[in-house]
Amino acid sequence: MTEAPTDVGLSQELAADLAAASLALARRFAAGATMWCVAPQWEPHAQHVAVEFVHPVIVGKRALPAVALTGRDLVDAARLSVRSGDIVVAIADAADPEVTAITARAPAWGATTVWIGHGPRPPAGAADHVLWLEDADPATPATGKFVLLYHLLWELTHVCFEHPGLLTEDAAECTDEVCVTCSDEGRPAEVLSVTADGTAVVRTANGREEVATLLVGPVAPGELLLVHAGTAITKVDR
Amino acid sequence: MRFVDEFRDPAAARALLATIRRLADESGEHHKFMEVCGGHTHTIYRHGIEHLLPESVELVHGPGCPVCVIPMGRVDDAVWLAEQPDVVFTCFGDMMRVPGSRGSLLDAKARGADVRFVYSPLDALKIAVDNPAKQVVFFAIGFETTAPSTAVTLVRARELGVENFSVFCNHVTIVPPIKAILDSPDLRLSGFLGPGHVSTVVGTRPYQFVPKVYGKPLVVAGFEPLDILASVAMLLTQLREGRCEVENQYSRVVAEEGNPAALSLMGQVFALRPHFEWRGLGFISQSALRLHDDFAAFDAEARFDMPGVRVADPKACQCGEVLKGVLKPWECKVFGTACTPETPIGTCMVSPEGACAAYYNFGRMHRDAAQLVGQPAR
Numbered sequence: 001m002t003e004a005p006t007d008v009g010l011s012q013e014l015a016a017d018l019a020a021a022s023l024a025l026a027r028r029f030a031a032g033a034t035m036w037c038v039a040p041q042w043e044p045h046a047q048h049v050a051v052e053f054v055h056p057v058i059v060g061k062r063a064l065p066a067v068a069l070t071g072r073d074l075v076d077a078a079r080l081s082v083r084s085g086d087i088v089v090a091i092a093d094a095a096d097p098e099v100t101a102i103t104a105r106a107p108a109w110g111a112t113t114v115w116i117g118h119g120p121r122p123p124a125g126a127a128d129h130v131l132w133l134e135d136a137d138p139a140t141p142a143t144g145k146f147v148l149l150y151h152l153l154w155e156l157t158h159v160c161f162e163h164p165g166l167l168t169e170d171a172a173e174c175t176d177e178v179c180v181t182c183s184d185e186g187r188p189a190e191v192l193s194v195t196a197d198g199t200a201v202v203r204t205a206n207g208r209e210e211v212a213t214l215l216v217g218p219v220a221p222g223e224l225l226l227v228h229a230g231t232a233i234t235k236v237d238r
Numbered sequence: 239m240r241f242v243d244e245f246r247d248p249a250a251a252r253a254l255l256a257t258i259r260r261l262a263d264e265s266g267e268h269h270k271f272m273e274v275c276g277g278h279t280h281t282i283y284r285h286g287i288e289h290l291l292p293e294s295v296e297l298v299h300g301p302g303c304p305v306c307v308i309p310m311g312r313v314d315d316a317v318w319l320a321e322q323p324d325v326v327f328t329c330f331g332d333m334m335r336v337p338g339s340r341g342s343l344l345d346a347k348a349r350g351a352d353v354r355f356v357y358s359p360l361d362a363l364k365i366a367v368d369n370p371a372k373q374v375v376f377f378a379i380g381f382e383t384t385a386p387s388t389a390v391t392l393v394r395a396r397e398l399g400v401e402n403f404s405v406f407c408n409h410v411t412i413v414p415p416i417k418a419i420l421d422s423p424d425l426r427l428s429g430f431l432g433p434g435h436v437s438t439v440v441g442t443r444p445y446q447f448v449p450k451v452y453g454k455p456l457v458v459a460g461f462e463p464l465d466i467l468a469s470v471a472m473l474l475t476q477l478r479e480g481r482c483e484v485e486n487q488y489s490r491v492v493a494e495e496g497n498p499a500a501l502s503l504m505g506q507v508f509a510l511r512p513h514f515e516w517r518g519l520g521f522i523s524q525s526a527l528r529l530h531d532d533f534a535a536f537d538a539e540a541r542f543d544m545p546g547v548r549v550a551d552p553k554a555c556q557c558g559e560v561l562k563g564v565l566k567p568w569e570c571k572v573f574g575t576a577c578t579p580e581t582p583i584g585t586c587m588v589s590p591e592g593a594c595a596a597y598y599n600f601g602r603m604h605r606d607a608a609q610l611v612g613q614p615a616r
Binding site for chain 2: 013014016017020121123124125126127129130132185186212214215216217226228229230231233234236237
């Protein structure tokens with residue numbers, strides 16, 4: 001006889017992380033986000049998450065736009081699909097190269113990231129929300145903890161929707177402005193195309209812009225740069 | 239917009255805080271760490287990090303906001319330049335509200351001067367190319383993070399042969415003020431959080447004097463809340479293990495040697511000034527950059543007959559003490575009363591990264607302190 005894994009509750013810490021992630025998702029959805037789901041190691045997870053958010057199981061709940069990205073060239077698929085303000089949910093181990101590449105680029109694309117996995121954790125700052133399980137075999141279809149986790153994520157996102165006051169960020173928090181200039185600001189940017197005279201067109205959370213690349217040597221499309229005052233000051237090596 | 243990210247990975251943050259508490263308890267001493275960079279100050283306030291730390295670990299705020307350290311006389315010079323006939327004066331947005339003795343650049347704009355703010359000096363150069371009949375001046379400020387961008391612009395201006403473009407250079411360097419603070423007798427620091435993006439350009443070697451000469455540890459830190467917590471833990475670990483060195487927490491972006499191409503270009507375009515005035519810190523030798531003689535044709539200070547008057551800081555303003563970390567912003571006599579972000583007296587209240595503005599905007603102060611604010615000056 002096996003013990004049903006769902007008997008084991010989530011730890012208090014994971015519950016807090018889950019609540020924070022759900023609130024972030026609700027806010028993004030309320031602002032018009034689409035959720036893009038990837039699970040390179042076992043694609044049905046991505047499809048399951050997407051269907052969960054799209055399918056309004058409970059009467060009166062809205063369907064939330066969610067799409068599973070599957071197949072080969074996931075980074076390219078995500079680059080084409082994700083718009084600024086969107087959400088990327090990844091279900092993968094910390095070592096997954098495609099998810100690592102996607103979450104590293106998400107700040108340049110302006111996307112919020114949720115990374116669900118188990119085993120060794122990804123490095124600090126790898127995703128906006130890291131939901132990590134201790135469970136030895138959380139990937140069991142239907143009964144595993146991954147499934148429990150993303151059902152909770154969906155349900156809690158809808159709980160947040162029941163409290164419209166939560167859905168807009170507190171005005172006091174809207175101080176994203178830092179000194180554009182002076183400060184030690186550095187914004188992540190992904191190279192889209194290279195022009196001959198030491199400039200490149202890059203993608204940032206704010207859209208496309210042209211930056212000087214004289215100081216970082218030759219760059220290629222897909223490379224990540226750190227941009228300060230219109231000039232790339234370093235390549236970002238994750 | 240996501241310049242400063244949300245508090246990423248709360249579980250990791252809790253683990254780091256537990257480490258910090260344990261190390262602080264074991265040490266039993268009071269530790270004062272200075273974050274040199276304004277970007278760090280912003281992250282610390284925005285996320286309330288100082289209230290997460292144990293009482294025995296105190297963060298003090300350093301002179302790392304280039305807007306905050308610009309002396310009044312230089313702002314007056316900028317206003318004078320902006321008001322010259324046929325001049326288009328360009329600057330970064332935050333400089334617009336910095337008060338000089340005759341008002342700010344924004345006031346000059348209101349009086350009819352053509353003042354425009356730009357995101358990049360390259361944008362200023364574009365304005366010059368598009369307006370050949372005007373003299374376009376760029377108000378260059380910032381540490382080594384921003385100076386390369388000005389250097390790239392000047393090289394391009396020379397290649398394009400743009401004759402109506404010049405730079406009013408106020409670039410400063412990071413090491414001399416750190417030295418000045420370490421030499422200052424009124425502050426006892428246990429260590430430093432070193433600047434992040436400045437270090438992408440200069441690398442980590444220029445900080446070696448901090449442990450070697452002054453016996454203080456320094457950790458180059460990133461800008462996310464987790465980076466700050468990890469760096470504080472690294473400083474405490476060094477102290478605990480009796481080590482004292484330069485460590486790099488922000489290695490995903492900062493290389494030990496920095497950006498050699500940027501440093502070499504800066505060497506061609508700039509030269510060190512013998513001394514430069516810093517608001518609140520006074521004159522610091524070899525702490526700022528002027529244009530190299532090869533680029534003298536683009537030097538606004540040579541092109542225009544600028545008054546160059548030195549103006550004393552307002553008496554009521556205690557920005558100097560705040561910049562050195564001697565006073566907390568709320569301890570300044572005019573904080574929140576005469577000096578607010580809407581009507582700043584001192585520069586620290588102007589920039590969102592200034593220590594005073596950050597305190598004011600995020601309400602980060604102890605309850606006793608909050609009661610003091612608004613009471614008449616002693």
